[in-house]
Amino acid sequence: MKQLMGVINLDHELDHLNELTYFRCGAAVPFASRYRLIDFVLSNMMRAELESVGLFVRRKYRSLMDHLGDGKSWDMNRKHGGLFILPPDWNDPTDTSLGDLQHFHNNLDFFKRASAKYLVHSGSQHINTIDVQELYSYHLQKGADVTLVYKKIDQLEPEHDPCLRLEVDGEGNVTNIHHEKNHPNIYMDMFIMEKEFFLEQVEYCIAHGESFFFRDAIQKRRDKLKIAAFEYTGYHAVINSVSSYYKNSMELLNQKEYTDLFRDNLIQTKIKYEAPTHYLESANVSNSLVANGCIIAGTVENSVIFRGVQIRKGAKVVNSVIMQKCIIEEDAVIENVILDKDVQLSRERILVGDSKRPFVIAKSSKM
Amino acid sequence: MKKKEMVAMLLAGGQGKRLKGLTKSIAKPAVYFGGTYRIIDFPLSNCTNSGIDTVGVLTQYEPLVLSSYIGIGSDWDLNRKNGGVFVLPPHEREDGSSWYRGTADAIYRNLKFVDQFDPEHVLILSGDHIYKMNYNAMLEYHKERKADCTISVIDVPLEEASRFGILNTEEDLKIYEFEEKPAKPKSTLASMGVYIFKWDVLRRALLEDGEDALSSHDFGKDIIPALLSKGKPMYAYPYEGYWRDVGTVNSLWEANMDLLSDNPPLNLNDPSWRIYTRNPNQPAQYVAPGAKVSGSIINEGCIVRGEVKHSVLFYGVEIGEGSVITDSVIMPKVKIGKNVHIHKAIISENTVIEDYLEIGTDRENEDEILLIDNRSKKRKSVPAKTI
Numbered sequence: 042m043k044q045l046m047g048v049i050n051l052d053h054e055l056d057h058l059n060e061l062t063y064f065r066c067g068a069a070v071p072f073a074s075r076y077r078l079i080d081f082v083l084s085n086m087m088r089a090e091l092e093s094v095g096l097f098v099r100r101k102y103r104s105l106m107d108h109l110g111d112g113k114s115w116d117m118n119r120k121h122g123g124l125f126i127l128p129p130d131w132n133d134p135t136d137t138s139l140g141d142l143q144h145f146h147n148n149l150d151f152f153k154r155a156s157a158k159y160l161v162h163s164g165s166q167h168i169n170t171i172d173v174q175e176l177y178s179y180h181l182q183k184g185a186d187v188t189l190v191y192k193k194i195d196q197l198e199p200e201h202d203p204c205l206r207l208e209v210d211g212e213g214n215v216t217n218i219h220h221e222k223n224h225p226n227i228y229m230d231m232f233i234m235e236k237e238f239f240l241e242q243v244e245y246c247i248a249h250g251e252s253f254f255f256r257d258a259i260q261k262r263r264d265k266l267k268i269a270a271f272e273y274t275g276y277h278a279v280i281n282s283v284s285s286y287y288k289n290s291m292e293l294l295n296q297k298e299y300t301d302l303f304r305d306n307l308i309q310t311k312i313k314y315e316a317p318t319h320y321l322e323s324a325n326v327s328n329s330l331v332a333n334g335c336i337i338a339g340t341v342e343n344s345v346i347f348r349g350v351q352i353r354k355g356a357k358v359v360n361s362v363i364m365q366k367c368i369i370e371e372d373a374v375i376e377n378v379i380l381d382k383d384v385q386l387s388r389e390r391i392l393v394g395d396s397k398r399p400f401v402i403a404k405s406s407k408m
Numbered sequence: 409m410k411k412k413e414m415v416a417m418l419l420a421g422g423q424g425k426r427l428k429g430l431t432k433s434i435a436k437p438a439v440y441f442g443g444t445y446r447i448i449d450f451p452l453s454n455c456t457n458s459g460i461d462t463v464g465v466l467t468q469y470e471p472l473v474l475s476s477y478i479g480i481g482s483d484w485d486l487n488r489k490n491g492g493v494f495v496l497p498p499h500e501r502e503d504g505s506s507w508y509r510g511t512a513d514a515i516y517r518n519l520k521f522v523d524q525f526d527p528e529h530v531l532i533l534s535g536d537h538i539y540k541m542n543y544n545a546m547l548e549y550h551k552e553r554k555a556d557c558t559i560s561v562i563d564v565p566l567e568e569a570s571r572f573g574i575l576n577t578e579e580d581l582k583i584y585e586f587e588e589k590p591a592k593p594k595s596t597l598a599s600m601g602v603y604i605f606k607w608d609v610l611r612r613a614l615l616e617d618g619e620d621a622l623s624s625h626d627f628g629k630d631i632i633p634a635l636l637s638k639g640k641p642m643y644a645y646p647y648e649g650y651w652r653d654v655g656t657v658n659s660l661w662e663a664n665m666d667l668l669s670d671n672p673p674l675n676l677n678d679p680s681w682r683i684y685t686r687n688p689n690q691p692a693q694y695v696a697p698g699a700k701v702s703g704s705i706i707n708e709g710c711i712v713r714g715e716v717k718h719s720v721l722f723y724g725v726e727i728g729e730g731s732v733i734t735d736s737v738i739m740p741k742v743k744i745g746k747n748v749h750i751h752k753a754i755i756s757e758n759t760v761i762e763d764y765l766e767i768g769t770d771r772e773n774e775d776e777i778l779l780i781d782n783r784s785k786k787r788k789s790v791p792a793k794t795i
Contacts, residue, residue: 073691073692074691074692075691075692075708294694299691299694302691303691306688306689306690306691306709308691309689310689312687312689313687314483314682314683314684314685314687315677316442316443316444316676316677316683316705317442317443317444317676317705317706317707317708317720317721318693318705318706318707319667319672319677319704319705320701320702320703320704320705320706320716321670321702321703322670322702322703323702324701324702325700325702326695326699326701327695327696327697327698327699328695328696328697329694329695330691330692330693330694331692331693331694331695331706332692332693332708333444333707333708334677336677338670345692346692
């Protein structure tokens with residue numbers, strides 16, 4: 042019997058990626074040449090063979106639903122359990138719940154139908170490759186009410202600013218949860234607890250007019266709970282802004298980051314049936330990630346190229362992220378730019394952004 | 409079962425001895441091609457793109473990889489409630505059991521399979537060719553001519569015609585004679601091994617052939633000549649486009665090389681006629697600083713630190729610094745060390761090539777393509793620094 046179910050809660054994730062999140066939620070933003078941010082948390086849950094996974098999302102989810110389909114790519118198209126996409130659809134006139142508690146309250150059936158005893162909760166902004174089964178064993182061994190996952194960051198960056206911090210004692214218990222910007226223990230927006238306990242907390246919070254599960258049920262009540270801390274040590278990136286998106290994309294060009302994230306081929310995504318990438322005679326590519334289905338005749342340096350991109354002869358792409366199906370025509374030059382999907386850049390166009398603040402060109406622009 | 413207008417039967421049981429080590433443990437249709445495909449992806453994708461949703465795949469030689477590759481057919485959109493893809497190995501029957509004795513025998517043993525769908529027509533395909541073809545257009549032609557059998561043909565140069573099965577036709581393409589590999593060909597219309605039969609006509613012919621102890625139970629040698637001798641209306645269907653038999657190591661290599669020009673004769677990037685395949689879901693390929701890649705096709709999961717020129721890399725291939733790969737086909741998960749030179753070779757799946765190995769360089773006869781696997785003897789160059 043499977044003992045774990047999953048909750049992916051996108052309710053409180055702010056869409057701060059400018060043009061990239063005008064029409065899609067953060068979780069649906071393409072990343073690393075062929076994935077979307079949601080793929081990482083889904084792949085972690087897939088490897089842990091959870092009974093069912095519920096995805097709670099409030100806004101801009103069309104692109105996300107298109108990507109997820111019936112969950113087949115993550116082996117979650119199951120007869121029993123599997124993936125449940127649960128957008129807001131509630132009409133109960135007696136409902137007084139607020140915030141993310143609305144999702145939980147209005148989808149009680151999803152929780153109650155599952156036979157799993159424990160629940161893993163995660164967002165989508167912390168990219169990681171955690172072994173959820175190991176987290177589960179640790180939680181059982183600690184005998185805690187809830188176990189929170191954190192990563193100790195030696196060099197804090199601006200994208201860590203909005204993250205909560207955990208103070209952890211020598212026995213691996215959480216002693217405080219706060220926002221102090223210089224504290225290195227970044228809470229990864231992921232916890233595990235018993236399902237029944239979770240539902241009790243939801244009910245308690247609603248009864249007290251609360252609106253945010255983590256803050257109101259865990260952070261505020263930390264003195265009443267036994268909270269364990271699980272230290273995660275693998276690949277970790279926080280993507281909550283254009284600059285963190287750009288920086289973490291570029292870091293995948295380093296051997297260490299690439300190997301850490303992609304070792305053992307852990308990450309699954311929606312399959313596209315593209316041909317392998319064709320490098321024409323005039324191609325000149327270095328230090329770049331390239332997905333399938335591309336036709337490259339120009340120069341590409343230090344860039345991340347998604348599926349089905351065409352870079353024509355004489356074109357030059359440097360330090361840029363080029364998403365699906367963009368076409369860079371002859372002799373165009375781009376540097377420090379993020380092109381969203383389906384952008385077409387005409388001949389001899391020159392676009393140069395700042396290395397810290399790249400240009401972002403919205404989806405389907407013709408330039 | 410719901411009635412189908414046409415059912416496809418794909419002959420995939422052949423060993424393909426001329427592919428040598430490449431078919432040591434897999435059937436020929438499972439051999440890799442074009443950086444990501446297996447040969448069978450082409451007929452299967454052609455079926456799905458032509459709107460044919462019922463395909464029987466006849467397996468015999470080393471069927472494990474092929475059957476698990478096909479699975480329930482979802483990669484080719486052939487996981488259907490009515491129809492879909494069916495793997496059909498030889499099976500035991502009340503009157504005894506034996507292997508498929510020939511291409512026609514394979515269909516004869518599966519009459520019941522075809523009968524379930526009560527089709528008007530049956531499409532016979534083989535798993536040895538690389539081509540994109542609309543079988544539905546061929547069916548329309550077959551129906552227009554009220555043919556009992558229609559055979560797809562390609563015009564070949566006269567000097568090569570004696571390597572093929574040649575169809576001799578009247579001006580309206582009605583076939584009057586079939587010659588297998590004629591010494592003095594009278595026509596240049598070569599059979600592509602793609603046939604459409606009226607099912608009732610083929611069914612009767614198979615029953616007669618099945619009883620004939622002297623028959624070799626082969627479509628080309630027995631069934632087609634038998635129908636011709638009865639004067640049945642049979643027509644050639646002229647196909648124009650890219651078509652290659654990849655039955656030998658050299659022809660497989662050549663067809664791979666055909667993909668590498670800037671405007672290849674076979675376009676694999678055509679969204680209106682995709683070639684579907686099982687996707688191993690690998691991360692994006694990485695081309696390192698100092699690497700050089702040109703005139704090549706490369707699949708996901710590859711890490712290139714050396715030079716790749718005019719070559720095909722399948723998924724998960726790694727190429728170390730200082731290595732130079734030219735005019736070669738590198739199959740999945742091959743690991744190539746540093747300062748290796750490979751020229752005009754096919755490297756089999758999972759082969760490990762150590763640093764400083766020389767493969768295919770400095771040889772007098774470049775006409776023969778080297779086929780390298782972990783068992784091959786390899787020559788090591790002396791590292792330049794130690795001289």
